[in-house]
Amino acid sequence: MKMNRRTALKLGAASTAALAAPSIVVASDMVKIGAVAPKTGPLAGGATVTQWPNIALWANQVNAKGGLMVDGGQKMVEVIEYDDQTNPGETIKAVQRLATQDNADFIVAPYGTGLNIAAAPLFDRYNYPHLAVSAITDQIEDLSSQFGGMFFLLGSTTAFVQGVVDVLQGMQAEGSLTGNKVAMVNVADAFGIELATAARPLFEAAGFEIVYDTSYPLGTQDLSPVMKAAKAAEPNAFVAWSYPPDTFGLTEQAIIEDLQVEAYYTAVATCFPAFGGRFGAAANGILGAGGVNPDSDKFKAYAAAHMEVTGNAPDGWASATTYASLQVLEQSIAAVGMDREAVVEHVKASTFDTVLGDMNFNANNANERFWTVGQWQNGVYQGVAETGREGAKPVMVKQGWA
Amino acid sequence: MDIIIIGLLLGGTYSLIAMGLNLQYGVARIMNLANGEMLVAGGFTAFWFYTAGNISPLLTIFIVAPLAFAINWLIYRIMLEPLVRRAKNRGQLEVDSILATFGMSFIAVGLMLAFFGGDYFNYSFLAVPVTLMGETYAQNRVVAFLAAVVICAILYAWITFSRPGLSLRALSVSPESARLVGINVRQRAAIAFALGGAITAVGGALISSFLTLDASAGVAFTLKALIIVIMGGVGDVRGTIIAALLLGVVETLVASLIDPGLTLAAAYALFILVLLFRPQGLFGRKPT
Numbered sequence: 001m002k003m004n005r006r007t008a009l010k011l012g013a014a015s016t017a018a019l020a021a022p023s024i025v026v027a028s029d030m031v032k033i034g035a036v037a038p039k040t041g042p043l044a045g046g047a048t049v050t051q052w053p054n055i056a057l058w059a060n061q062v063n064a065k066g067g068l069m070v071d072g073g074q075k076m077v078e079v080i081e082y083d084d085q086t087n088p089g090e091t092i093k094a095v096q097r098l099a100t101q102d103n104a105d106f107i108v109a110p111y112g113t114g115l116n117i118a119a120a121p122l123f124d125r126y127n128y129p130h131l132a133v134s135a136i137t138d139q140i141e142d143l144s145s146q147f148g149g150m151f152f153l154l155g156s157t158t159a160f161v162q163g164v165v166d167v168l169q170g171m172q173a174e175g176s177l178t179g180n181k182v183a184m185v186n187v188a189d190a191f192g193i194e195l196a197t198a199a200r201p202l203f204e205a206a207g208f209e210i211v212y213d214t215s216y217p218l219g220t221q222d223l224s225p226v227m228k229a230a231k232a233a234e235p236n237a238f239v240a241w242s243y244p245p246d247t248f249g250l251t252e253q254a255i256i257e258d259l260q261v262e263a264y265y266t267a268v269a270t271c272f273p274a275f276g277g278r279f280g281a282a283a284n285g286i287l288g289a290g291g292v293n294p295d296s297d298k299f300k301a302y303a304a305a306h307m308e309v310t311g312n313a314p315d316g317w318a319s320a321t322t323y324a325s326l327q328v329l330e331q332s333i334a335a336v337g338m339d340r341e342a343v344v345e346h347v348k349a350s351t352f353d354t355v356l357g358d359m360n361f362n363a364n365n366a367n368e369r370f371w372t373v374g375q376w377q378n379g380v381y382q383g384v385a386e387t388g389r390e391g392a393k394p395v396m397v398k399q400g401w402a
Numbered sequence: 403m404d405i406i407i408i409g410l411l412l413g414g415t416y417s418l419i420a421m422g423l424n425l426q427y428g429v430a431r432i433m434n435l436a437n438g439e440m441l442v443a444g445g446f447t448a449f450w451f452y453t454a455g456n457i458s459p460l461l462t463i464f465i466v467a468p469l470a471f472a473i474n475w476l477i478y479r480i481m482l483e484p485l486v487r488r489a490k491n492r493g494q495l496e497v498d499s500i501l502a503t504f505g506m507s508f509i510a511v512g513l514m515l516a517f518f519g520g521d522y523f524n525y526s527f528l529a530v531p532v533t534l535m536g537e538t539y540a541q542n543r544v545v546a547f548l549a550a551v552v553i554c555a556i557l558y559a560w561i562t563f564s565r566p567g568l569s570l571r572a573l574s575v576s577p578e579s580a581r582l583v584g585i586n587v588r589q590r591a592a593i594a595f596a597l598g599g600a601i602t603a604v605g606g607a608l609i610s611s612f613l614t615l616d617a618s619a620g621v622a623f624t625l626k627a628l629i630i631v632i633m634g635g636v637g638d639v640r641g642t643i644i645a646a647l648l649l650g651v652v653e654t655l656v657a658s659l660i661d662p663g664l665t666l667a668a669a670y671a672l673f674i675l676v677l678l679f680r681p682q683g684l685f686g687r688k689p690t
Binding site: 039040041042044045047048049052086185188214215216217219220221222223224225226228229244245248249252253255256257258269272274278279280312 | 404405408411412415511512515519520521522523524525526529530531538539540543612613614615616617618619622626650653654657658661662663665666
């Protein structure tokens with residue numbers, strides 16, 4: 001019943017800048033879970049696919065089971081949602097509000113690297129465990145030493161780029177990548193710049209020659225000059241550190257220009273179900289950021305529940321990891337109760353059974369076993385490179401766009 | 403040569419984005435900051451018809467146009483006319499309408515989130531190469547460009563040669579005097595606003611065939627439209643078309659010959675140059 005009222009409020013929630021929390025009295029046997037992520041702004045499209053449905057799915061499943069296990073009993077969860085408009089200032093305000101006004105028991109990590117880092121000091125001040133998923137950075141060591149309760153589930157920038165380099169090297173070794181020329185483009189945004197900067201030395205160290213290297217502004221409406229120039233450089237592999245709209249835009253231009261490469265990689269949103277739906281057979285062989293093992297029983301059960309509860313399929317990367325972060329929280333609360341500091345200590349020390357398989361954290365609070373690269377293979381987004389996950393498929397060579 | 407053609411194609415897209423705002427700002431005197439949301443709504447409608455019924459966006463525009471016209475007419479009559487009546491001078495109306503439509507843009511984003519969700523949406527329509535003079539271009543962009551040409555030509559002819567068009571021009575030049583010569587200012591302004599909204603929504607429907615949109619994407623288009631309208635000269639159809647094409651060609655030249663990272667910088671540099679040397683816009687009249 002509470003969830004229905006929340007759904008009804010969504011319209012208002014979305015249209016007002018920072019919605020005020022409903023001022024009803026909540027029974028004390030509810031566990032209040034705060035959630036702050038974009039519903040509007042540049043990252044809203046990604047958060048709508050990856051973040052919000054998993055929070056809804058998890059809350060739905062927990063309550064269907066009778067609630068969270070807390071100190072031997074069960075408590076229902078109530079989710080309090082805020083839209084941060086993809087604005088770090090709003091993220092901070094919302095976390096503050098959740099901590100001080102709503103008295104949230106736990107807060108789900110925000111969405112996006114910048115927004116997570118913006119909120120980290122507040123999570124730390126109020127001792128909330130901060131299980132950051134959609135935050136890829138090379139600053140993991142610094143951040144976790146500064147903010148003891150901050151965890152990283154999705155991997156680091158360098159590991160991420162290394163995954164791509166390894167996939168291309170593997171293709172060279174097999175003979176399916178017949179040259180060493182790489183065309184590399186990136187979106188001129190923190191994410192794209194950081195990945196491109198990390199990629200240049202790694203590609204060179206692996207013996208690749210970057211024959212085209214450029215950036216384009218976020219929100220570029222015509223990527224055909226980029227793709228024409230990339231094609232003119234005659235690369236063997238094309239790599240784009242891209243965001244969702246340009247992941248779609250570049251791929252459309254690649255089809256129109258008939259870019260002939262043996263490996264084609266775009267970053268964020270390649271793993272979205274909408275990408276496969278949009279490009280159909282042309283998507284076959286396209287490499288993308290992150291992956292999953294869609295054939296594991298756990299993932300299958302998760303994907304089916306995701307479909308049933310939210311009406312959409314999960315993406316092939318951070319969706320499952322977002323859900324896993326909530327499983328970690330759930331299992332930790334079951335083990336040590338509602339004391340947030342005890343939960344942080346428990347997360348550091350334990351191994352959790354998640355949809356991705358077993359998950360634990362190293363001395364820097366980082367999950368070391370994650371997927372780095374996936375690929376569309378015959379209509380399914382398959383993980384092809386990982387750092388310790390099972391079920392990676394062999395890489396296919398990209399054969400045309402038909 | 404192919405750079406010029408790509409630039410013109412992009413410019414055609416830009417003129418679709420900006421033409422509606424030009425009518426709304428130039429004639430109805432409403433600086434409509436919710437313009438981009440209307441564009442995205444048009445795109446959503448095209449997306450919906452295409453995915454649900456496989457109806458081509460080229461047909462959808464005939465549904466989108468009257469619908470958007472009606473909605474914008476109502477918006478003007480209900481929301482904006484009280485502002486027009488209350489405003490003592492043009493400056494006050496500008497401030498009021500900016501505030502009102504800024505608020506409206508949030509409501510529009512919220513409504514679109516509620517109806518369509520926050521997901522990215524796009525679809526494959528004519529995403530095939532077409533060869534012109536030995537170079538390949540995306541067919542959907544060429545089609546959108548041709549549609550832009552047709553729309554701009556009809557609009558220009560209508561405004562220049564027809565009697566209602568004449569009254570719109572009169573309104574654009576001087577609303578006070580227009581009333582003196584028997585023009586129904588309230589009605590004409592509402593029509594201009596509604597027409598502007600309809601053109602924007604049609605532009606959105608066409609653009610959605612090659613751009614990935616989401617409910618929050620509108621503001622980027624509003625900004626672009628604003629630049630083009632100011633650059634071209636407020637209230638002048640020719641100016642908007644020329645400015646849009648110019649912007650498209652300059653952006654593409656910079657992207658192809660210098661660096662794609664500098665397209666935004668080039669666009670704003672052009673904007674600054676126009677503002678410095680022709681503050682009234684390329685075809686604008688000097689303020690009296």
